[in-house]
Amino acid sequence: MTILLTTLNARYTHASLGLRYLLANMGEWQEQTKIQEFVIGAKTTEIVERILQHHPKIVGFGIYIWNVEETNKVVGMLKRVAPHVTVVLGGPEVSYETNEQDIVKQADYVITGWGDVTFPKLCSEILNGPKPIMKVHAGHQPPLADIKLPYSLYSDDDIKNRTIYVEASRGCPFKCEFCLSALDKTAWPFNIDAFLAEMESLHQRGARLFKFVDRTFNLNIKTSLKIMQFFLDKLAANPDDPVYAHFELVPDHLPDALKEGISKFPPGALQFEIGIQSFNPEVQTLVSRKQDNQKAADNIRWLCDHSTAHMHVDLIAGLPGETVESFAAGFNKLWALGPHEIQFGILKRLRGTPIIRHTEPFGMVFDPHPPYTILANQHIDFPTMQRLVRFARYWDLVANSGRFTNTLPVLLGDTPFEHFMAFADWLYANTDATHRIALDRLAAMVQKWLVQRGMDAHEATALVASDVATGKKHTHDTPKAAAPQRQVRHLAA
Numbered sequence: 399m400t401i402l403l404t405t406l407n408a409r410y411t412h413a414s415l416g417l418r419y420l421l422a423n424m425g426e427w428q429e430q431t432k433i434q435e436f437v438i439g440a441k442t443t444e445i446v447e448r449i450l451q452h453h454p455k456i457v458g459f460g461i462y463i464w465n466v467e468e469t470n471k472v473v474g475m476l477k478r479v480a481p482h483v484t485v486v487l488g489g490p491e492v493s494y495e496t497n498e499q500d501i502v503k504q505a506d507y508v509i510t511g512w513g514d515v516t517f518p519k520l521c522s523e524i525l526n527g528p529k530p531i532m533k534v535h536a537g538h539q540p541p542l543a544d545i546k547l548p549y550s551l552y553s554d555d556d557i558k559n560r561t562i563y564v565e566a567s568r569g570c571p572f573k574c575e576f577c578l579s580a581l582d583k584t585a586w587p588f589n590i591d592a593f594l595a596e597m598e599s600l601h602q603r604g605a606r607l608f609k610f611v612d613r614t615f616n617l618n619i620k621t622s623l624k625i626m627q628f629f630l631d632k633l634a635a636n637p638d639d640p641v642y643a644h645f646e647l648v649p650d651h652l653p654d655a656l657k658e659g660i661s662k663f664p665p666g667a668l669q670f671e672i673g674i675q676s677f678n679p680e681v682q683t684l685v686s687r688k689q690d691n692q693k694a695a696d697n698i699r700w701l702c703d704h705s706t707a708h709m710h711v712d713l714i715a716g717l718p719g720e721t722v723e724s725f726a727a728g729f730n731k732l733w734a735l736g737p738h739e740i741q742f743g744i745l746k747r748l749r750g751t752p753i754i755r756h757t758e759p760f761g762m763v764f765d766p767h768p769p770y771t772i773l774a775n776q777h778i779d780f781p782t783m784q785r786l787v788r789f790a791r792y793w794d795l796v797a798n799s800g801r802f803t804n805t806l807p808v809l810l811g812d813t814p815f816e817h818f819m820a821f822a823d824w825l826y827a828n829t830d831a832t833h834r835i836a837l838d839r840l841a842a843m844v845q846k847w848l849v850q851r852g853m854d855a856h857e858a859t860a861l862v863a864s865d866v867a868t869g870k871k872h873t874h875d876t877p878k879a880a881a882p883q884r885q886v887r888h889l890a891a
């Protein structure tokens with residue numbers, strides 16, 4: 399074996415689509431190329447040992463924000479114990495500000511941007527000579543029709559045990575300054591018939607959970623409808639063996655034809671991830687995010703009221719110009735629309751994103767280490783930002799987990815942000831923990847908080863107990879759906 403493609407995934411269940419694209423496009427080198435994936439948290443020595451067991455001449459690493467620090471250690475150790483092995487890096491994290499990075503200093507070559515065509519070419523040059531002189535190679539971006547689709551490279555084990563990532567398009571035409579996709583300037587679709595043929599074969603092989611990584615699934619409605627129809631046909635033909643599909647939508651573009659398609663899906667078959675990020679028009683202008691807030695709100699409400707899709711909506715705290723008060727107003731407005739989950743994100747300064755132009759005017763201070771989270775800005779000082787970080791963590795545990803669906807409306811009252819912020823401050827003061835809070839302990843704390851806020855102790859106990867009992871029941875009594883457990887809990891609420 400000559401070439402090893404590897405990466406450290408965030409979880410075992412995340413199968414790397416990027417590595418599979420590279421393998422599918424290796425051409426004459428494909429027979430001599432293998433994939434070996436790891437999960438972050440694994441021991442560096444074990445990773446290096448397992449890589450070297452393949453006796454590779456070249457190791458290609460996929461570098462992302464979540465694995466760059468651990469992969470840096472792996473590359474350092476690999477070059478120390480096997481300096482003859484050529485290390486090639488690729489992926490979004492090394493595609494910008496490339497030469498400033500420690501991991502790049504330790505590697506032999508880096509490909510920035512798309513690697514599908516450039517990686518096999520670079521391998522040929524390394525293996526056949528003459529060896530390339532330049533360390534950093536700008537990835538060539540071919541027409542999508544020239545890229546071989548990778549889906550047959552998902553193994554039976556991947557299909558059975560892992561999330562299957564798929565993409566019907568790459569890129570995004572919007573330019574939100576905090577997002578890496580802002581640099582794409584446009585979106586490119588794969589040939590839809592070829593793509594659906596691959597989905598058909600994945601389905602025949604047993605795939606039921608399809609996660610679309612397209613940044614904007616609803617850009618081209620004709621294509622969106624074709625993809626939806628594919629899943630509707632599968633659901634109609636196999637109601638006892640349903641599929642589950644996850645799509646990212648832009649919120650202000652939901653024509654009637656798409657609504658009609660969406661409304662045909664049964665419960666537990668669809669999930670939408672929708673980025674609102676901010677409802678504040680001044681913030682939207684500052685970060686070049688074009689969004690019709692009224693249409694976005696109307697569409698989210700329509701989806702919550704008229705579809706059975708699981709709704710996961712994103713907000714970002716810490717954007718330039720956003721105060722705690724304006725963020726709270728956006729949060730409350732979004733909660734009132736009824737999504738199952740609000741992803742409370744904290745702004746990150748992703749390498750290459752234009753958000754840095756606001757650094758000085760808005761006093762933005764970012765953690766220099768991945769994931770480059772904002773620590774403070776002109777409107778939100780460091781202690782307040784930390785309170786927001788804890789809010790986000792506790793919101794995941796209490797609200798997004800679906801464990802407290804009966805209790806949550808009581809906990810949040812008519813001003814959800816303010817009430818939950820007070821709860822988060824109190825919970826932190828009384829547990830000194832944001833992680834590893836067992837469900838029983840969390841339930842006891844929620845009960846205690848409700849009593850402190852004036853609720854009768856018996857009522858509070860009964861209310862929280864109804865959630866804990868329901869949560870336990872759901873784990874044994876899951877409706878027939880391919881949806882993950884957390885989504886099932888929300889949909890059953």
Ligand code: SF4
Pocket residue numbers: 570571572573574577578579580613614648673
């Ligand atoms: S946030 Fe969404 S809409 Fe904006 S550039 Fe990124 S992917 Fe596109």
